[in-house]
Amino acid sequence: MPLLRLRVTGSDDDVRAISNLLNSLDGIEHIEEIDDLMPHMDDDDSSSAGLPDDQGQPSHELEIDAPNAYTAQRVRDVVEELARRLDVFVEFESDEEG
Structure with missing residues (x-):
């Protein structure tokens, strides 16, 4: 049974639509x-705090x-189509098991 993982860069509403x-x-x-299991080590008083790269x-x-x-x-196809319509970025990672 294929297990697909995908990362969506977009709003909560975009993820809900997908x-x-x-x-x-x-x-x-x-x-x-x-x-997200990776801790974000953003420090509020860091010299890079508040930069546009941190606010995406x-x-x-x-x-x-x-x-x-x-x-x-089929999942890949329909998600790619909806991502284009929503103007969000989707990245697929898969673990094919059969």
């Missing part, structure tokens, strides 16, 4: 937003269980 789309696909039973869109990670390779590809 999750809703994925929930509507036949065969998708599990979608989970994964917490938040990043969200989703994990999706697909029943087969066809559905996994």
Whole structure:
């Protein structure tokens, strides 16, 4: 069963729209937003605090269980299309298990 992971750089509403789309696909039973386990070492009194690079869109990670390779590809296709419409960045990482 393919396990897909994707990182969405966009707002909470963008991630919710992608999750809703994925929930509507036949065969998708599990979608989970994964917490960011990497601590952010931003120091409020750092010389770089408040720079525009630190104020971009938040990043969200989703994990999706697909029943087969066809559905996994369908997930990629529909998410890419919606990401273009929403003007958000999506990065896929996959762990194909069969």
